[in-house]
Amino acid sequence: MLQQLTTLDEATPGALRPVLQPLPKLTEAGARLLEAAAALFYERGVRAVGVDLIAETAGTTKKTLYDRFGSKDALVALYLLQRAHRWRQHLLTRLAEGDDESRVLGVFDALEAWMGAQRRGCAFVNAYAELGDSEEHPAVPVIRAEKAWMRALFDALTGDIALGAHVHLLYEGTIVVRTAGAGADTATHAREAVRIALAAGGSAPR
Amino acid sequence: MLQQLTTLDEATPGALRPVLQPLPKLTEAGARLLEAAAALFYERGVRAVGVDLIAETAGTTKKTLYDRFGSKDALVALYLLQRAHRWRQHLLTRLAEGDDESRVLGVFDALEAWMGAQRRGCAFVNAYAELGDSEEHPAVPVIRAEKAWMRALFDALTGDIALGAHVHLLYEGTIVVRTAGAGADTATHAREAVRIALAAGGSAPR
């Protein structure tokens, strides 16, 4: 089952295939640049962070940045690609060692653990919001692929398309409300909502 | 009931009170500026739009913009305030003339009608994503108030806090998935999810 999940991307349409491509190998300074960019992009937003700051934070120069990544847009896309990679690793690790009663609820546990230290919500939603109407930005397919992957995950975990869609809506809603909302009890309500959805879904969670 | 909803803000904590303040009266050029800013902000994002462009689009000057609004930040906050105002008006109008079977589902119908022509998702979530770590931005309380208002609306419509939270998660998730997701069947799945939540909530929708 988990083996199937880790290769879930290959079952998705061709447009989403690149997401599975292994992350490109980076030089030493390149890795520092991506790490610095990721932290800054997530915390302040991709438009609010300039390449000068990224290079300085990484202890290197703009020259190296452009030699390695070509453009800021490409760096943004790679940042999201790496983040998706890490989130899936975190998720699948948690699901592997989760208790058997419900892997679906395990996703929400993993989300809670993941977001515990991160106050800025979903990096993909944030990036999409900032890209505006530039639909041709290289990060857009990465964002869409991430959402499609999560939806496919819930479909697989619940074994039902409607139920998967329901839980996926709860998943995305949870992130939004936890971030921009006020409620501190979001996690509790989300878990209860998932239980209700699963109970009404007819099939027991696998 | 609807009378109660229209004054829902007054029941919220003091911090959210300013949201109820009537929209300030604008001069002629001021109104054009706000209208131009609203369209540009929503379509391209608040950071991507400069005050020069806003003034030019409105057929006026930066001088007038700063005379009327004081700062770009204040203009952003007012843009969101006006948008919240219009969304609530749209929503309450639709709920008033909705069929009796379920006002909760009516919210999702109103959302569908509202978002039909708008491709950029939730203006509040987008703005929050762009503001980054500047928590002192004047738009932040407007955003939080909007989410709190929607949550309070669902609480009132369902008559149950847990159920209101559940439906609110579905509501926020629907916007995200419809925008950044791929699924075209989001509306159908969302309605079905709401029906399940209501059926399991115990109390019939009012």
Next chain:
DNA sequence: AGGTAACCATACCGGTCTGTATACTCGCAG
């Protein structure tokens, strides 16, 4: 007639943006 608020037009400020260019050092493999 006088005052005032609104508006238009234009120029400017310091700063920042992405991206490029030049010149140098270092380690290493052929």
Next chain:
DNA sequence: CTGCGAGTATACAGACCGGTATGGTTACCT
């Protein structure tokens, strides 16, 4: 020992940013 990839350092281009300053022109109100 030579060539080259990688990295450092600095400077610069051209555009754009939010915000300010100056001045002139309506329209309305008392």
